[in-house]
Amino acid sequence: AQSVTQPDIHITVSEGASLELRCNYSYGATPYLFWYVQSPGQGLQLLLKYFSGDTLVQGIKGFEAEFKRSQSSFNLRKPSVHWSDAAEYFCAVGFSGGYNKLIFGAGTRLAVHP
Amino acid sequence: DAGVIQSPRHEVTEMGQEVTLRCKPISGHDYLFWYRQTMMRGLELLIYFNNNVPIDDSGMPEDRFSAKMPNASFSTLKIQPSEPRDSAVYFCASSRDPPGNTIYFGEGSWLTVV
Numbered sequence: 001a002q003s004v005t006q007p008d009i010h011i012t013v014s015e016g017a018s019l020e021l022r023c024n025y026s027y028g029a030t031p032y033l034f035w036y037v038q039s040p041g042q043g044l045q046l047l048l049k050y051f052s053g054d055t056l057v058q059g060i061k062g063f064e065a066e067f068k069r070s071q072s073s074f075n076l077r078k079p080s081v082h083w084s085d086a087a088e089y090f091c092a093v094g095f096s097g098g099y100n101k102l103i104f105g106a107g108t109r110l111a112v113h114p
Numbered sequence: 115d116a117g118v119i120q121s122p123r124h125e126v127t128e129m130g131q132e133v134t135l136r137c138k139p140i141s142g143h144d145y146l147f148w149y150r151q152t153m154m155r156g157l158e159l160l161i162y163f164n165n166n167v168p169i170d171d172s173g174m175p176e177d178r179f180s181a182k183m184p185n186a187s188f189s190t191l192k193i194q195p196s197e198p199r200d201s202a203v204y205f206c207a208s209s210r211d212p213p214g215n216t217i218y219f220g221e222g223s224w225l226t227v228v
Contacts, residue, residue: 104157
């Protein structure tokens with residue numbers, strides 16, 4: 001069965017430090033890959049997505065993610081974190097072939113120290 | 115463009131009462147999703163519609179839950195009777211043909227059943 005794993009439940013970084021949030025998926029083919037962010041009390045906002053082509057994708061708010069087929073991973077990165085990045089981050093996968101829904105990981109809550 | 119609009123944003127109700135959550139998808143989107151978010155289970159897909167027709171309701175927890183989409187611009191999720199374990203944030207989302215197209219989320223309906 002398809003699944004998405006975000007191994008880190010909580011991450012704390014200092015403002016200005018770099019960030020990497022991990023995401024692994026289980027699926028036999030290349031899925032559609034997404035990162036969403038959820039600020040407290042808000043809905044989910046799409047940060048970036050990967051369907052095909054260049055495996056390094058750029059998103060909003062200075063985020064990027066890299067698809068690594070050999071590792072079944074789609075890790076999210078940001079070179080310098082801002083206090084406003086504190087939120088919960090969700091990795092999600094979608095699959096082609098008429099399977100139209102997204103499966104979400106459990107989320108990683110990011111705290112940013114000043 | 116208006117995003118996905120959900121109402122009510124917050125509801126507190128007593129156990130046994132009927133709860134109706136409402137959603138207006140983005141105009142032109144032919145897919146509508148209902149998700150539930152809890153601390154214990156994360157984001158779960160309850161049901162999704164395509165062109166107003168329910169496609170997959172395998173995530174609906176039990177018969178107390180029902181969802182309808184009478185037209186392209188309106189959907190409801192009903193819980194009758196409600197129980198304390200139904201307390202969660204319920205998100206509505208919509209898209210054009212996913213997963214190739216972005217799924218946009220509403221801000222959620224925060225339900226507390228006491």
